[in-house]
Every structure is written in structure tokens, then in C-alpha cells.
Amino acid sequence: MTALKYTDAHCHTYEIDLVKLDGLGKLFELIVSVSDDAESSLKTLKLGERYKYIVPCVGIHPWSTNKENLDDELKLIEKLASTTDLRCLGEIGLDKAFVPETFNTQLKVFRRLLEIARDYDLAVNLHAANAWKQTFEEVLRYGIRRALFHWYSGPLDVLHELVARGYFISINPAVKISTRHLSVAKKVPTRALLFESDGPYLYRGLNLNPEMIPETVELLAVERNIEPSELVKITENNLMRFLGLDR
Ligand SMILES: [Zn+2]
Incomplete structure (x- = not known):
């Protein structure tokens, strides 16, 4: 039997050192790698050229919108969308939880990025902390076909609405300690599920990294009474649909 290969739908790979990235190819079929600003977008694209398992996304994180050169950064993102074989924008979105003070700028930047995603038919890898419904509404308004709401911990009625639209939810290793995220993980239909x-991110003492995905798969497999290998297969297919690579 060949070893299972996993997928990671949202990882800041550019912050991981190359020695570690060299090893991750053995454990992962695909890692969708998000960026936070112009500089990290260029780094992530380079990693996509270097590693077959890395699918790069470029974008401007809502936490990175308090800058003076935003217009230049947005122009670069559009140029990258038009000149590379990019499949996805991310990490983009809205945040009312951690940086509510920049919300108006966030919204302007997010709308411009959604225009780019629409014009180049790109998937969007979304951050929507405490702005779940509004992020969903913006994505709908721009007619975005493929969207992933990362680390979803919003209201369950919005979860059902966005799943009904064919959008995706990704479940984070934080399910181990977050009862709110676990309640989402139990409710999300398998066809919309990603891991x-x-x-790399430190969350309440958990050192989040791709190597935590296998135990997260295991946890949900037990929860759903399904084989981990089956869940890996299903979520890989979901990820291909998210990226528009299933055709
Ligand atoms: Zn992130």
C-alpha cells in the first residue's frame, strides 16, 4: 500500500524554510499557498515554480491594507493575474475581528481584488473573521464561481447558504481545541469540506503547520465514521474543484 498523500487548502508556505518544504512533498499531493502582500506574492509564485505540490495564490491580506503603496500592490496583483497561469487569489477578504479600524480600506481593496478574480476567472481563498456574511455577499455580488472560506467559524445559517452556492469551507487543526470550530466541522457537508x-501560525499554544493535517483528517474521519483514506480522496477531489482543475 502506498502512503497517503494529503492536501492543505490554505498555508503561508513562503514563511516556511526550504529544507522543510523539500520534505513536505513526500506527505502532500497539493498545498494551496497563500500570500499576504505584493512581496510575499512574488515569493509564493517562485515556490510554485520550484515545488510541484505547491499551488500559488497571490493577494493582499486584510491585515496588510494599512499601507501607502496599496495602488501599486494592486497593480502588481493584476499584472500577475494577467501574465502567469495563476489559479487563485488569496489570502484576501474582510476582517472585523482583529483589525476593524481598517475596515473601509479593506473593503476597497477586497472589491478591487474580486474584480480581478472575476475578470480572470480565479478561485478566491478567503479570510472573513467576524465578517462572514458580508464577505459571502461581496463574493456573490461579484459573481465569483469558486470560493473557499478558510478556518470557518461563522454562523451556521451562513455556512449552509454558502455551501448551497457550491463554495468550500476549510477545517483547521484548531478543531482539537476550539469547540466553535469543531461544531462547524461536524456540520459542513462532505462535498464542501477541505483541510x-x-x-506557520501559533494559535493558543498550537503550532499550526501542514504536518498537523494527518491528525486533523483522523479526527474528522472518526467523527464521520469514515476511513481516513476515503476522506483524503474526497477532500482532494473537492480541492481540484475549488481550483478548477477537475475538468
Ligand atoms: Zn491564513
């Missing part, structure tokens, strides 16, 4: 690490 993510959001690594």
Missing part, C-alpha cells in the same frame, strides 16, 4: 493548516 488546511494556515501554517
Whole structure:
């Protein structure tokens, strides 16, 4: 039997050192790698050229919108969307939990990025902390076809609405300690389910990184009374649909 290969739908790979990335190819079929600003977008694209398992996303994180050169950064993102074989924008979105003070700028930047995603038919890898419904509404308004709400911990009625639209939710290793995220993990239909690490990130003492995905799969497999290998297969297919690579 060949060893299972996993997928990670949302990881800040550019913050992981190359020695570690060299090894991750053995454990992962695909790691969707998000960026936080112009500089990290360029780094992530380079990693996509270097590693077959890395699918790069470029973008401007809502936490990175308090800058003076935003217009230049947005122009670069559009140029990358038009000149590379990019499949995805991310990490993009809205945040009312950690940086509510920049919300108006966030919204302007997010709308411009959604225009780019629409114009180039890109998937969007979304951050929507405490802004779940509004992020969902913006994505709908721009007619985005493929969207992933990363580390979803919003209201369950919005969860059902976005799943009904064919959008995806990614479950983070934080399910180990977060009862709120676990309640989402129990409710999300299998056809909308993805796994993510959001690594590298320190969350309440958990050192989130891609190597935590196997135990997260295990935990949900037990919860759903399904074989881990089956869950890996299903979520890999989901990820291919998210990326528009299933055709
Ligand atoms: Zn992230």
C-alpha cells in the first residue's frame, strides 16, 4: 500500500524554510499557498515554480491594507493575474475581528481584488473573521464561481447558504481545541469540506503547520465514521474543484 498523500487548502508556505518544504512533498499531493502582500506574492509564485505540490495564490491580506503603496500592490496583483497561469487569489477578504479600524480600506481593496478574480476567472481563498456574511455577499455580488472560506467559524445559517452556492469551507487543526470550530466541522457537508493548516501560525499554544493535517483528517474521519483514506480522496477531489482543475 502506498502512503497517503494529503492536501492543505490554505498555508503561508513562503514563511516556511526550504529544507522543510523539500520534505513536505513526500506527505502532500497539493498545498494551496497563500500570500499576504505584493512581496510575499512574488515569493509564493517562485515556490510554485520550484515545488510541484505547491499551488500559488497571490493577494493582499486584510491585515496588510494599512499601507501607502496599496495602488501599486494592486497593480502588481493584476499584472500577475494577467501574465502567469495563476489559479487563485488569496489570502484576501474582510476582517472585523482583529483589525476593524481598517475596515473601509479593506473593503476597497477586497472589491478591487474580486474584480480581478472575476475578470480572470480565479478561485478566491478567503479570510472573513467576524465578517462572514458580508464577505459571502461581496463574493456573490461579484459573481465569483469558486470560493473557499478558510478556518470557518461563522454562523451556521451562513455556512449552509454558502455551501448551497457550491463554495468550500476549510477545517483547521484548531478543531482539537476550539469547540466553535469543531461544531462547524461536524456540520459542513462532505462535498464542501477541505483541510488546511494556515501554517506557520501559533494559535493558543498550537503550532499550526501542514504536518498537523494527518491528525486533523483522523479526527474528522472518526467523527464521520469514515476511513481516513476515503476522506483524503474526497477532500482532494473537492480541492481540484475549488481550483478548477477537475475538468
Ligand atoms: Zn491564513
